[in-house]
Structures are given as structure tokens and as C-alpha cells.
Amino acid sequence: MISSATLLVPILLSSLVSAHGWLNSVNIGSQSFQGNVPNASPAGSIIRQINDVDPVKGSNNPYLACGQNAQLATKVAEAQPGDQVSFFWVNGEKGPWVHNTGPMQTYMAACTGVDSCSSFDASNADWFKIQEQGRISPGGAWTMSLMNSGAPSNVTIPQNIAPGNYLIRHELIALQIAQTQGGAEFYPSCTQVKIGGSGTGAPTNDELVKLPGAYKDTDPGILVDVFSNPNADYIFPGPPVAAFVNGSSSASTSTSTSGAASSSASGTSGSPSKMCKKKKRAVVVDQVAPGHEESYSMIILRIVVNHSRSTTRQTWNVSLTTSVS
Numbered sequence: 001m002i003s004s005a006t007l008l009v010p011i012l013l014s015s016l017v018s019a020h021g022w023l024n025s026v027n028i029g030s031q032s033f034q035g036n037v038p039n040a041s042p043a044g045s046i047i048r049q050i051n052d053v054d055p056v057k058g059s060n061n062p063y064l065a066c067g068q069n070a071q072l073a074t075k076v077a078e079a080q081p082g083d084q085v086s087f088f089w090v091n092g093e094k095g096p097w098v099h100n101t102g103p104m105q106t107y108m109a110a111c112t113g114v115d116s117c118s119s120f121d122a123s124n125a126d127w128f129k130i131q132e133q134g135r136i137s138p139g140g141a142w143t144m145s146l147m148n149s150g151a152p153s154n155v156t157i158p159q160n161i162a163p164g165n166y167l168i169r170h171e172l173i174a175l176q177i178a179q180t181q182g183g184a185e186f187y188p189s190c191t192q193v194k195i196g197g198s199g200t201g202a203p204t205n206d207e208l209v210k211l212p213g214a215y216k217d218t219d220p221g222i223l224v225d226v227f228s229n230p231n232a233d234y235i236f237p238g239p240p241v242a243a244f245v246n247g248s249s250s251a252s253t254s255t256s257t258s259g260a261a262s263s264s265a266s267g268t269s270g271s272p273s274k275m276c277k278k279k280k281r282a283v284v285v286d287q288v289a290p291g292h293e294e295s296y297s298m299i300i301l302r303i304v305v306n307h308s309r310s311t312t313r314q315t316w317n318v319s320l321t322t323s324v325s
């Protein structure tokens with residue numbers, strides 16, 4: 001019996017490799033752009049390559065700007081105001097994104113002082129927010145969970161944005177262990193675009209932030225137990241959505257709702273029952289095995305301990321379901 005416990009360990013370890021992940025591709029309008037596998041020898045891309053699928057931890061981490069050790073990308077996509085941008089995130093084994101708990105936010109920054117974003121240092125960026133996505137409905141699943149079935153996260157380039165070179169920073173914040181300070185997992189990414197058109201929209205100076213800089217580890221949306229009170233309003237970290245994005249200065253308070261609505265429409269291709277099934281499994285992963293390496297080894301320990309106490313077969317089944325799903 002002890003030998004079967006030992007056999008389980010490789011299964012558990014291989015399942016944690018597939019947690020975390022990166023931004024694998026981006027669609028802009030009708031164009032599609034591939035990203036580079038973290039740490040692989042890079043091909044030309046508009047997506048800045050990172051070197052590690054693990055999350056950025058700590059709100060003062062310099063990698064909060066564009067992801068783990070993000071490198072300049074060689075290409076820039078031509079885009080237009082009003083284009084839909086779709087972000088396709090994958091796990092460490094290129095399967096669907098696994099986390100389902102926490103917000104997604106999109107920022108942009110003008111690549112100032114350079115001819116192209118392919119030579120722009122993101123630590124100089126002045127970021128403004130263009131989208132916040134929380135739960136699909138109060139107390140319900142998070143918009144992030146729609147990506148567990150392979151759907152992208154979508155954002156619209158502001159209709160009236162002034163032309164120029166911009167970084168688009170799409171960020172996932174996984175909150176499954178965020179009840180502990182430092183537990184929040186940040187997954188930022190940067191995509192390089194050149195926007196055409198003749199718009200005049202721009203953020204105001206007080207809507208611009210630095211990243212890192214705009215977040216604190218104790219922010220109510222970063223140090224938060226989202227499980228104990230799911231109906232509580234989620235307080236997004238960082239600045240509000242820039243007022244020009246919705247064409248009026250009073251619109252910023254309604255953006256979280258409109259953002260969630262637009263993306264929930266994008267992820268409903270499967271049959272309803274299939275979606276529910278997948279969501280249920282994913283919820284189990286994040287709630288029962290929240291902390292990746294740390295908690296997986298805890299589970300292994302618990303299995304071994306439980307096992308030596310000759311607990312029932314039922315306990316075994318529960319543990320197995322958790323680790324494999």
C-alpha cells in the first residue's frame with residue numbers, strides 16, 4: 001500500500017507543471033499573432049517573451065510590468081481603434097488556462113521617445129486602464145474561468161484613441177491563495193501595436209500609473225479572501241478605467257459591468273452542460289489545491305499520512321480527483 005502512495009507522487013508533480021502559464025497568441029481584428037514559448041529560442045512576434053510560466057509574486061516586483069524577465073519583441077502589429085483584441089492564454093503544457101479565480105485587467109501605455117514599441121523600455125511606461133473584468137455575475141464564476149475551455153479574453157481598442165505606438169498589457173490576477181499576504185499571482189503580458197486612425201482620445205495625467213507602483217500587497221483586491229464572501233463587490237487594484245475609453249468622463253464606474261458582459265459572450269461555444277462540468281472541475285483545482293508546489297506537497301503529505309493511518313478508500317478517491325483534474 002505504501003508503494004502505491006509513492007507511485008502517486010509523479011502524477012501529482014506532473015499535474016503542477018501544467019498550472020500557471022503564458023499568453024500564447026493574440027488576435028487583433030482579423031489578424032493572428034503567435035507568442036513564444038517561455039525560454040524557447042524566439043521567433044519574431046509582437047508579444048514580449050517571458051522566461052518562466054510561474055506567476056509574478058509581490059506587487060513591487062519589477063516583472064509586474066510585462067511578465068517574468070520579459071524581452072523586447074521584434075514586431076509590431078498594425079491596429080485600428082475599435083479593433084477587437086483576443087488574448088489566448090495557455091497553461092505550462094499549452095492546454096487551456098487553468099486558474100478560474102480572480103480578475104483580468106487591460107492597460108495600455110504610449111511607447112514614448114522611440115520610433116517603435118519594439119525598442120521601448122516598459123519600466124518607463126505610463127499605464128492607463130482600458131478594461132476591468134471581475135465576476136460574470138455577483139457571487140458567480142469569474143470571467144477568467146471562461147478561458148478554462150480555451151476561449152480567449154477579449155477587449156476592444158478604445159474607439160477614439162489617438163493614433164500612435166502602444167503597449168497593450170493584459171493581466172490576469174489569480175486569487176486562489178490571496179487570503180495570505182503575497183499570495184496573489186500576477187500574470188502580466190505585453191503586446192506591441194501601432195494604432196492608426198485620427199482619434200483624439202487620451203488619458204488624463206491622473207489616470208496614468210507605474211507598474212510596479214500602482215499596487216500594494218495589502219490592496220483590498222490583492223489581499224482578499226474571495227471565497228468567504230463571494231457576493232462582496234470586488235475592488236479592482238490600480239486606477240479606474242480611463243474616462244475617454246467610454247467617451248465620457250462619467251462612464252468609468254460602469255466599465256467593470258460592460259467589460260464582463262462583452263467577454264462572457266465570447267466563451268459560450270460549448271454546450272451549457274459541458275461548460276458547467278468543466279467549471280466545476282476547475283473550481284475544485286483552485287479551491288482544494290490552491291498553492292501549486294506548496295499545496296501539492298501538502299496534499300502528498302496528507303495522502304501519505306492519511307494512508308499510513310489506513311483511512312478509507314473514499315479519502316483516496318477525493319485526493320486523486322483533486323490532483324488529476
Ligand SMILES: [Cu+2]
Nearest residue numbers: 019020021099
Ligand atoms: Cu498557476
